[in-house]
Amino acid sequence: MFQKKPTTIQEQIQKLKDRGLKIAPEDKADHYLSHISYYRLGEYWHSMQYDKEQHLFKENSRFSDVIALYSFDRELRILLFDVIEKIEISLRTKLIYHLSHESDPWWFANEQLFKNKYELEKTLANLKRELSRSKDPTIKNHRKKYGDDLRFPPAWKSLEQTSFGALSKLYGNLKNTIESKDKIAEEYGVVNHTFLPSWLQSIAQIRNYCAHHSRLWNRNLPGAPKLLPKPPNPWILETQNIPKQHEFLKLYVHLCLMKYLLNTVQPGNTFTNKLDTLFQKYPNVDPGALGMKPNWQNEPLWDIF
Incomplete structure (x- = not known):
């Protein structure tokens, strides 16, 4: 049974950081995630992950590159x-x-x-x-x-x-x-x-x-x-x-x-x-x-x- 609960934008940002995605203040991640859904952007950072099950990012993966893609x-x-x-x-x-x-x-x-x-x-x-x-x-x-x-x-x-x-x-x-x-x-x-x-x-x-x-x-x-x-x-x-x-x-x-x-x-x-x-x-x-x-x-x- 699906049991995941919705997360706040700050929780989404922290989750990405914990998984290895580099997010700098100038990336304005909170702005982008308030206008482009986490799920939609996920289609672009998926290829940056070395572990698709745990959603762990490869070294030097950057949020700015996700937005560029x-x-x-x-x-x-x-x-x-x-x-x-x-x-x-x-x-x-x-x-x-x-x-x-x-x-x-x-x-x-x-x-x-x-x-x-x-x-x-x-x-x-x-x-x-x-x-x-x-x-x-x-x-x-x-x-x-x-x-x-x-x-x-x-x-x-x-x-x-x-x-x-x-x-x-x-x-x-x-x-x-x-x-x-x-x-x-x-x-x-x-x-x-x-x-x-x-x-x-x-x-x-x-x-x-x-x-x-x-x-x-x-x-x-x-x-x-x-x-x-x-x-x-x-x-x-x-x-x-x-x-x-x-x-x-x-x-x-x-x-x-x-x-x-x-x-x-x-x-x-x-x-x-x-x-x-x-x-x-x-x-x-x-x-x-x-x-x-x-x-x-x-x-x-x-x-x-």
């Missing part, structure tokens, strides 16, 4: 959220445009276009809830003007209300015979429908981590994206810098996929500079914890602008 991770999430937003808006635009022209404005509700009817029903149920809660003037005006039309609003209205995760599921669930599925992949330089679904699912999962302020640093990530054997757009030249299957748990491969798509969505983007600057700002952060490769900035994928 936390701050790095926070700024990394903000950077990635900005990148993913651009990819999300692009994907939404392409789905709406290509499928509405190939089929009709209600293609997303046509089960004949999709492989898995059950998955489509779940996606549409979520979309229906989003639309019912929406205060967007476009949706309100559509209901007012076309109240007798019981269908969803057309794609260019409905799909503006749904998430990146739902968009990635719609794309992945499209039958492989749908021409737009290959067309969209081709426009992103991802060749065909074989590869893009796993990329989008991977990025959608990372977006959820960013949206819920979850740790990305030193985290094993779900998903197994399929890499292109011969990417048509600038990629990675050094064989040792190409992510291996066992490295897909680390963030590096997912960053590469985001950069590859972003180079099409926003030519001349500054993702490389911003990411490199972030590592320079926090020199105590081990890039290896994210799976970064040596001189990753010099690869054609990252250095084309």
Whole structure:
């Protein structure tokens, strides 16, 4: 039975000191612990402990390094959220445009276009809830003007209300015979429908981590994206810098996929500079914890602008 009692901030600080974490007055530990929970910060000092059961810290472990890791991770999430937003808006635009022209404005509700009817029903149920809660003037005006039309609003209205995760599921669930599925992949330089679904699912999962302020640093990530054997757009030249299957748990491969798509969505983007600057700002952060490769900035994928 769980019997632990809540502790005060001063008790938390003393407990950390007793376990070997160096905390100086200038670290302002009481301030940070009053705004960032002990449990959340624990995700960052966990790697500093040599005894995970007794929670004992390695020699020279410092509270200031914990805050640096936390701050790095926070700024990394903000950077990635900005990148993913651009990819999300692009994907939404392409789905709406290509499928509405190939089929009709209600293609997303046509089960004949999709492989898995059950998955489509779940996606549409979520979309229906989003639309019912929406205060967007476009949706309100559509209901007012076309109240007798019981269908969803057309794609260019409905799909503006749904998430990146739902968009990635719609794309992945499209039958492989749908021409737009290959067309969209081709426009992103991802060749065909074989590869893009796993990329989008991977990025959608990372977006959820960013949206819920979850740790990305030193985290094993779900998903197994399929890499292109011969990417048509600038990629990675050094064989040792190409992510291996066992490295897909680390963030590096997912960053590469985001950069590859972003180079099409926003030519001349500054993702490389911003990411490199972030590592320079926090020199105590081990890039290896994210799976970064040596001189990753010099690869054609990252250095084309």
